[in-house]
Amino acid sequence: MTTIRSAAQGILADDNTQQREQFIDLLKQAYWMEIETVMSYIANSINPDGVRAQEIVESLQQDIQEELGHAQQFAQRIKELYGVVPGSADFSAEQTYLQPPEHQTDIVHVIKGVIEAETGAIEHYNRIIQETESIDPVTNDMVIDILRDEEGHRRLFEGYLREYEAEGLA
Numbered sequence: 596m597t598t599i600r601s602a603a604q605g606i607l608a609d610d611n612t613q614q615r616e617q618f619i620d621l622l623k624q625a626y627w628m629e630i631e632t633v634m635s636y637i638a639n640s641i642n643p644d645g646v647r648a649q650e651i652v653e654s655l656q657q658d659i660q661e662e663l664g665h666a667q668q669f670a671q672r673i674k675e676l677y678g679v680v681p682g683s684a685d686f687s688a689e690q691t692y693l694q695p696p697e698h699q700t701d702i703v704h705v706i707k708g709v710i711e712a713e714t715g716a717i718e719h720y721n722r723i724i725q726e727t728e729s730i731d732p733v734t735n736d737m738v739i740d741i742l743r744d745e746e747g748h749r750r751l752f753e754g755y756l757r758e759y760e761a762e763g764l765a
C-alpha cells in the first residue's frame with residue numbers, strides 16, 4: 596500500500612487542521628440556517644390568504660429551490676473539508692420571526708420575517724468570507740456566490756415592504 600501525501604498548503608494541509616475544523620462548524624451553522632429557511636419558506640408560501648399575498652407566495656416558492664441548493668452546497672463543502680454532514684437530531688430551530696402569524700392575511704409579518712432571515716444569512720456568510728479569505732479560496736468563492744443570492748432575496752423583499760409602507764399598511 597502506498598502512503599498518500601497530504602497537501603502542504605491550503606485548508607487541507609495537516610498544519611491547518613484546527614482552522615479546518617472551525618470552518619466546518621461555520622459551514623454546519625450555515626447548513627442549518629438554509630434548512631430552516633426551506634421549512635419556513637414552504638410554510639409561508641402556502642399559509643397566506645388573500646389577493647395581496649400572491650406575489651409574495653410566488654416569490655417564496657422560487658426561493659425554496661435556491662435555499663435548498665445552498666444547503667446542498669454547504670453540505671458538499673463540509674464533506675470536502677473532511678467533516679460529516681450532521682443528522683436531523685442535531686437541528687435546533689431559531690427562526691422565531693418566521694412562525695405563522697395569527698392571521699393568514701398578515702403579509703407584512705411574512706415580509707419582515709423573510710428580511711430578518713436573509714439578514715441573518717448575510718451576516719453569517721460575510722463572516723465566513725472574512726475568515727476564509729486568505730486560507731480557503733474554494734469556500735470563500737462558494738460563499739461569495741451564495742451571499743449574492745441572499746442579498747438579492749433581501750433586496751426584493753425590502754421592495755415589497757416599501758410598497759406596503761407607501762400604502763400605509765406596514
Ligand SMILES: [Fe+2]
Pocket residue numbers: 629661662665716741745
Ligand atoms: Fe440561502
Ligand SMILES: [Fe+2]
Pocket residue numbers: 658662713716744745748
Ligand atoms: Fe435567501
